[in-house]
Structure formats: C-alpha cells, structure tokens
Amino acid sequence: MEKIIVCIKGVPKPGTIKVDPETRTLKRESLELILNPNDRVALEMAGRLKNTYNTEVIVISMGPPNVVPLLKHAYALSADQMILLSDKAFAGSDTLATSYVLAKAIKKLSPFSLVLMGLKSIDGETAQVPPETASLLGIPSLTNVKNLFLENNKWIAIREIDYGEEEVEVEPPLVVSISPTAFDYIRPPSLKKLIEVKSKEPLVWQAKDLDLDPQKLGLQGSPTQVVEVSEKKIEAKGIILEGNPEELAEKLLEIFKEKGLIRL
Amino acid sequence: MLEKVELENLSKGNIVAYGEIYRGELNTSSLEILSPLKEIGKTLNKKLVLVCLIDSLKDIKNLEEIRKSLADEVWFVINEELKDFREDLYAEVLVKIIESSQPYGFFFPATKIGMSLAPRIAGALNIGLCAHVNSLEVKDNQIVMARPTYGENIIAKLISKSTPVMATISLGAFSIKYGIEEPLMKEIVFPKDFVWKSKLKIRNFTPFKKKPTKLSTAKVIVAGGRGLKNKENFQKLFELAEILGAEVGATRPVCYEGWVEEERMIGISGVIVRPKVYIGFGISGALQHTVGMENSEYIIAINTDKEAPLVKMANLALIGDAEKILDLLLKKLSK
Numbered sequence: 001m002e003k004i005i006v007c008i009k010g011v012p013k014p015g016t017i018k019v020d021p022e023t024r025t026l027k028r029e030s031l032e033l034i035l036n037p038n039d040r041v042a043l044e045m046a047g048r049l050k051n052t053y054n055t056e057v058i059v060i061s062m063g064p065p066n067v068v069p070l071l072k073h074a075y076a077l078s079a080d081q082m083i084l085l086s087d088k089a090f091a092g093s094d095t096l097a098t099s100y101v102l103a104k105a106i107k108k109l110s111p112f113s114l115v116l117m118g119l120k121s122i123d124g125e126t127a128q129v130p131p132e133t134a135s136l137l138g139i140p141s142l143t144n145v146k147n148l149f150l151e152n153n154k155w156i157a158i159r160e161i162d163y164g165e166e167e168v169e170v171e172p173p174l175v176v177s178i179s180p181t182a183f184d185y186i187r188p189p190s191l192k193k194l195i196e197v198k199s200k201e202p203l204v205w206q207a208k209d210l211d212l213d214p215q216k217l218g219l220q221g222s223p224t225q226v227v228e229v230s231e232k233k234i235e236a237k238g239i240i241l242e243g244n245p246e247e248l249a250e251k252l253l254e255i256f257k258e259k260g261l262i263r264l
Numbered sequence: 265m266l267e268k269v270e271l272e273n274l275s276k277g278n279i280v281a282y283g284e285i286y287r288g289e290l291n292t293s294s295l296e297i298l299s300p301l302k303e304i305g306k307t308l309n310k311k312l313v314l315v316c317l318i319d320s321l322k323d324i325k326n327l328e329e330i331r332k333s334l335a336d337e338v339w340f341v342i343n344e345e346l347k348d349f350r351e352d353l354y355a356e357v358l359v360k361i362i363e364s365s366q367p368y369g370f371f372f373p374a375t376k377i378g379m380s381l382a383p384r385i386a387g388a389l390n391i392g393l394c395a396h397v398n399s400l401e402v403k404d405n406q407i408v409m410a411r412p413t414y415g416e417n418i419i420a421k422l423i424s425k426s427t428p429v430m431a432t433i434s435l436g437a438f439s440i441k442y443g444i445e446e447p448l449m450k451e452i453v454f455p456k457d458f459v460w461k462s463k464l465k466i467r468n469f470t471p472f473k474k475k476p477t478k479l480s481t482a483k484v485i486v487a488g489g490r491g492l493k494n495k496e497n498f499q500k501l502f503e504l505a506e507i508l509g510a511e512v513g514a515t516r517p518v519c520y521e522g523w524v525e526e527e528r529m530i531g532i533s534g535v536i537v538r539p540k541v542y543i544g545f546g547i548s549g550a551l552q553h554t555v556g557m558e559n560s561e562y563i564i565a566i567n568t569d570k571e572a573p574l575v576k577m578a579n580l581a582l583i584g585d586a587e588k589i590l591d592l593l594l595k596k597l598s599k
C-alpha cells in the first residue's frame with residue numbers, strides 16, 4: 001500500500017491563549033505548544049493501520065519551529081518521516097490558507113493512499129481543514145470516522161453523522177478526520193523510537209519549496225478576518241442566597257412553583 | 265408539480281440556506297438558521313432561499329414544515345443519485361448552484377453533515393468560511409458574524425472578504441419561526457451534461473438507537489457539572505428531570521468522565537440551549553459552557569463557591585452543596 005500522511009497541529013496549552021491586538025489572530029510564537037489532543041487519535045489510527053498493512057507513515061505540520069518537539073513525539077508514536085511546513089508567509093492563516101499549504105505539501109508527497117487528521121483543533125476548533133484540504137486536492141473526504149480498513153484495495157470507513165453510523169466504501173486516495181472517541185485505548189510511544197528520534201530532525205519545507213501562489217498565503221490570503229475581539233464581562237444580576245441545604249432546597253421548591261414546574 | 269427553472273436562469277444575489285434533508289426528513293436546524301437570515305435579508309433587501317438536495321419529492325416526511333418556513337423560495341434539486349448523502353457529489357451540485365446564482369450569502373447549520381459539506385464548497389470556490397457562528401448582524405452593509413473562542417473569555421467577530429459570505433451556524437443558537445406566506449417552490453433543472461457521480465458508496469446505515477435528546481428545544485433544563493462529584497449523583501438529575509418535565513444537560517468534563525452521554529453536553533462543543541429555566545448543579549460556568557446557555561430566561565446556580573462565574577450570572581444562586589440540595593429536593597418532591 002502507498003503511504004499514509006498524518007497532519008498534526010500544535011495548539012496553545014489550554015489557559016495560555018493570547019490574542020495579538022494588532023492582527024487579531026492567536027499569538028502562537030511565544031506560546032508553549034502541545035499536540036492537538038484530537039490529533040493523538042489520528043496518530044493512533046495511523047499506528048494501527050501501519051501494523052496491519054505495513055505502510056509508511058509521514059507526519060506533517062504547518063506551524064512555527066516550536067512544533068518540532070511535537071513532530072518528534074508523533075514520530076515516536078507511529079511515523080517514519082517528519083515534515084515541518086514553516087515560513088513567515090504562513091502566519092495568520094485561516095482554514096482556507098492553511099488547507100492550501102497542506103494540500104500543496106500533500107500533493108508533493110504523491111502518490112499516497114490516505115490522509116489522516118484530527119476532527120478539530122482545540123484552539124480554532126473549526127473542523128474545516130480536513131474537508132477543505134480534500135476539496136483542494138480534488139479527492140473525497142469523510143469526517144468523524146470511527147473505524148477504517150481496506151477491502152479489495154478500497155477503504156471502508158465507519159463514519160458518524162447526526163442520525164447514526166454509515167459504512168462508506170471509497171477508492172484511495174482519501175482524507176478523513178478521526179472521531180475523538182474512535183478508540184478505547186491509545187498506545188504509548190515505543191521506547192526504541194523515542195531514542196531513535198533524538199538524533200532525527202524533520203525535513204523543513206518553506207513557501208519556496210511548495211510552488212505556492214503568494215497571494216493565497218497567510219493573513220493576506222485568508223478571506224475570513226477577525227475584526228473585533230472582545231472579552232466577555234460577567235455582571236452580577238441576581239440574588240445570591242446562603243444558608244443550610246434545607247433552606248436552600250425549600251427556596252428552590254418555591255421557585256419551581258412560581259415558574260409552574262410543579263403544582264403543590 | 266414544481267415550477268422548473270434551468271440552472272442558468274436562477275435568480276441572483278440571494279441569501280441561501282442549506283436545507284439538510286436526510287433520508288426524506290428535513291433537519292429542523294435548517295429552519296432555525298432561517299430566523300436570523302430572514303432579518304439579514306430584510307435589512308439588505310435580499311430574498312431568502314432554502315436549497316434542498318433530494319432523490320424524490322414525494323418521500324419527504326415533513327414537507328409541511330418547509331411550506332410554513334420563513335423562506336421566500338425553496339429550490340429543490342431532484343436526482344436519484346442524491347438519495348444518500350455523499351459530500352463530493354453534494355458539494356459539486358451546490359458549487360454549480362453558487363456559480364450560476366451568485367448568492368450574497370450561503371449558510372449551513374453546523375450539523376455533522378453541514379460541517380462536512382461547507383468546507384468542501386469553500387475549498388472548491390476558494391472562499392472564506394466562518395465556523396459555529398452564533399450571532400449575525402449587518403454593519404456598514406456587511407455581514408458581521410460572532411463566534412466564541414477558547415481558553416479565555418473571548419468573543420471574536422469575523423467578516424468574510426469573499427462572496428458569497430459563508431458560515432456554519434451553531435445548532436440551537438436561534439429558534440424556529442414560521443412565515444406568513446408559503447414560499448415559492450421550484451425545481452432546479454441541471455444541464456444534461458452534468459455528471460451525477462460520486463466516488464463514495466454508502467454500503468450501510470445504522471441509525472442511533474437512542475432518540476436524540478430534546479435539549480436544544482427543552483423548556484426546562486437541569487444540568488450538572490463536576491461539583492456533583494460522581495456518576496451516581498449525576499444520575500439523580502434524571503429523577504429530578506422526570507418530575508419537572510425537564511431535560512438533563514451536562515458540562516464537558518463530566519461527559520468525558522462518562523457520567524453521561526456526550527449528546528447532553530451544553531456549550532460550544534455541544535448543544536446551545538435556551539430554556540425558560542436552567543438549573544446548574546455544581547457547574548463553574550466557564551465561557552465554553554455559558555455561551556451554550558446564557559440566553560436561558562431564568563438561570564439558577566447551585567455552587568459552594570460564591571465567586572463561580574455561573575453564580576454571578578445567575579438570577580438566583582444558592583451557595584451550598586449540590587449533592588445535599590439535590591437529595592433534599594428529590595425527597596421533598598417524591599412525597
């Protein structure tokens with residue numbers, strides 16, 4: 001089987017997210033990044049497929065150089081090769097500009113059989129990058145996939161929609177986003193690979209390596225724009241009651257009556 | 265019989281909403297999103313169109329709902345290849361409609377299908393797409409969309425520089441309203457040379473066994489968070505809900521803990537609710553949760569911490585132990 005590509009994203013550690021007041025995008029450079037938790041599940045899927053089909057796994061990430069440790073972590077989990085897509089020109093990308101760079105890099109890695117992504121990031125949380133990348137590559141996409149296997153050289157995917165689960169058959173290549181609840185158990189990285197990766201560095205591709213239209217990159221290539229960021233203020237507006245549980249429960253019953261939720 | 269319109273003769277410049285029909289049934293979230301879009305349409309003097317992709321008109325179970333909707337027009341694309349939802353083909357059909365009718369805006373409910381479909385269209389047309397929008401307004405002749413963002417209590421307002429303006433709209437963010445006049449129903453006739461082909465084949469469908477929760481339309485909600493301490497206590501909320509005619513909601517951590525199914529999560533990653541009464545047991549009130557319930561008419565918070573954000577935003581806050589108060593309530597109510 002041809003190779004599997006996994007896309008991972010470095011996201012700010014929850015609680016440390018800052019907005020750049022000038023560009024109104026998230027400040028990423030100065031932050032401590034962690035692997036997007038949902039991408040861990042995509043890497044697990046890659047690892048399992050690799051064991052079953054003996055395929056090559058390439059992990060790629062677009063981001064600042066501080067995602068390198070995350071690429072190395074991903075390598076130790078399930079990959080054979082790491083590629084960092086990094087260039088100042090990529091900064092401030094929305095999902096379209098991100099998908100554009102990812103699609104170009106994936107194309108450069110052709111032929112491939114499968115692209116795996118997380119369902120959504122925990123910072124932007126749009127869930128748009130997987131289908132958008134597939135669309136730019138002109139190949140099918142499935143989201144919320146819980147299981148994936150090959151049958152007669154075709155991918156069979158179990159995917160979740162709002163009404164239930166569908167079993168879908170599709171010829172490779174294909175982009176899928178993996179459901180965060182796909183696995184009951186996620187395997188730890190192998191010790192051997194943790195040691196091995198210490199002496200490895202990812203390949204770095206910049207804008208000039210990818211045959212890109214500069215108009216479509218970064219902040220200026222992003223049609224969606226954040227025009228205002230405001231902090232939510234919470235004002236006290238109600239009654240705060242302290243007391244023993246008995247009194248408080250009685251108060252609740254009173255309100256329930258007043259609101260017509262109970263009769264007595 | 266529907267009036268037939270050739271693809272190239274569709275009227276231009278409208279505001280279009282995606283009418284999600286799955287196995288003959290319209291997802292009512294498509295009707296929800298018509299409410300804000302109607303207002304936008306009025307302000308900008310644009311027609312509101314609902315577009316539905318189906319394999320046959322006669323099998324649609326809730327056509328009545330469509331007839332009562334706020335849309336000015338409903339456009340159907342009818343072809344047997346549209347029987348199953350297949351994102352590549354569906355996206356291609358919608359791209360054709362966008363190319364010929366050049367809408368001003370195109371909006372999707374943020375269902376799993378909507379979120380799978382909209383980005384494919386954005387990619388194909390090279391245009392922007394805003395995600396999980398929960399409010400829309402017109403400012404200087406432009407649609408400004410708001411969505412909450414993460415980690416901190418931040419609301420971002422976005423615009424899209426490309427046309428059509430595209431967004432997915434959070435489920436439950438708006439309530440369904442009905443129109444006065446029945447919309448004009450049309451069938452779009454595709455050119456003969458359009459290829460109705462998908463690379464996807466749906467081999468099997470297993471519907472969810474459990475009925476989807478009625479959270480987003482519930483009038484009363486009893487919700488629980490980590491302050492309830494364990495699954496056993498959380499389960500007692502179902503008894504209370506039964507007595508009050510309420511639905512049970514939850515915060516994300518307790519869903520992840522497995523105290524209750526994820527379908528009951530309220531907030532940015534879950535459902536947006538607007539009940540008449542919301543009661544939160546042991547919920548801190550993080551922004552990611554409160555954006556999903558802040559439009560409740562009457563909010564009650566039960567928390568040991570006087571400083572918890574939900575306590576501050578509540579109409580009535582009770583400072584005390586959630587478990588004890590819940591137990592006492594159940595005791596008193598079962599008498």
Ligand SMILES: Cc1cc2nc3c(=O)[nH]c(=O)nc-3n(C[C@H](O)[C@@H](O)[C@@H](O)COP(=O)(O)OP(=O)(O)OC[C@H]3O[C@@H](n4cnc5c(N)ncnc54)[C@H](O)[C@@H]3O)c2cc1C
Nearest residue numbers: 007062095117118120121124125126127128129394395420
């Ligand atoms: C306040 C704010 C609001 C925003 N709103 C929007 C919006 O409405 N529309 C919009 O288009 N953009 C928006 N963005 C920008 C968007 O969030 C980006 O950061 C974009 O680069 C990635 O989108 P995502 O994080 O939502 O990815 P998702 O689509 O949620 O990510 C899904 C998967 O795609 C893969 N992936 C995503 N990014 C990368 C990457 N850099 N490298 C490798 N793999 C990746 C991962 O596998 C990930 O799990 C917003 C940004 C901010 C700061």
Ligand SMILES: Cc1cc2nc3c(=O)[nH]c(=O)nc-3n(C[C@H](O)[C@H](O)[C@H](O)COP(=O)(O)OP(=O)(O)OC[C@H]3O[C@@H](n4cnc5c(N)ncnc54)[C@H](O)[C@@H]3O)c2cc1C
Nearest residue numbers: 489490491515516531532533546547548552553568569586
């Ligand atoms: C990207 C992202 C998306 C998210 N999406 C969502 C979402 O959609 N929905 C959601 O809910 N969360 C979401 N979260 C998580 C959110 O940030 C909060 O962590 C979560 O809402 C907190 O849940 P909680 O109130 O149950 O727990 P906690 O914040 O731990 O609060 C527990 C509360 O219980 C109180 N308490 C403790 N003991 C007692 C007692 N004996 N009696 C009464 N009160 C007591 C405490 O004072 C505290 O206020 C998201 C987070 C991220 C990063």
